[in-house]
Amino acid sequence: MSTPRSNRAQGLTNMLASEVPPPVQVLSVGSGGISLADGLVLRGPAVFLEGRVWLWDVPVSKSRTGEASWEGWDQDCFKLFEVVVPRPEILIVGTGEKMSLFPPVLRKYLNGLGIQVDAMDTRNACSTYNLLAEEGRHVAAAVLPPNPAAWRRSQ
Template identity: 40%
Template sequence: MHSPPLKLLIAKGVILTEHTPVSKSSKRRTRVKLHLNTSINQNIFTACGAGYVTVNGQCFNQSIVVTPEQVFNDWNPQDFDALTEIHFAYLLTIRPEIILLGTGPRQRFPHPRLYHQLTAAGIGVESMDTPAACRTYNILMSEDRKVAAAILL
């Protein structure tokens, strides 16, 4: 049984809704469906859930990096514990203002030594759970910010 959608945020055409299926026999699971009310040709997260994200309707179940212009599916950390300086150096080549690191179902913080190259270059790194990273990316992208979302799946 599904509860009705709950509107979470509306900002500059971005509408975020959360659907929470509730079952007595299973844990609560949250799936976030994201919508953008505009026809611009930029990458947006349209949904995310356990083990996947959807960008412009295309589903991904491996770690990816998303910018307004490109989706990079060759970013290959398997999970948070596998992150190395090399994975963050890859993000340096994209040159965003800020990187949103989606760390999975819960927020985790990488050691600063892993991303020191980014901060030295003036690129901000923010860690958050994956649904928050997707929502934040959509908002910053709609404000024409040079943002990248690095999503661990």
């Protein structure tokens, strides 16, 4: 059951509004990054979860074939999903410009948290995420742009 939102200034109550924020919507994916509906362009890895965009500090490198390299990836890269409540039922992983097989050990870890994992190239991952989010599914996306750049940490 949703909780009504009140606008005291106008004296109106929206009986259909819920506490769940609207999903992040991806407009396009290209060599310049991932463009969102609100105008934000992501050039580094990100997680879309509960209507928010999280910068995702993960190793970004490609193999010689142009696929995502999973070297340096471990469970710590997905710790966010241990603490969110409720957890998404599906995590769409965007592996960059090309489809790359998701490491079985990480899939097993996420499945152990009750999260189904689907990995695909980032363009298809963003399309799938948009579709599932519009259907109202409890979905998250963890995406690497086609030409990912590591996020710079500020001091």
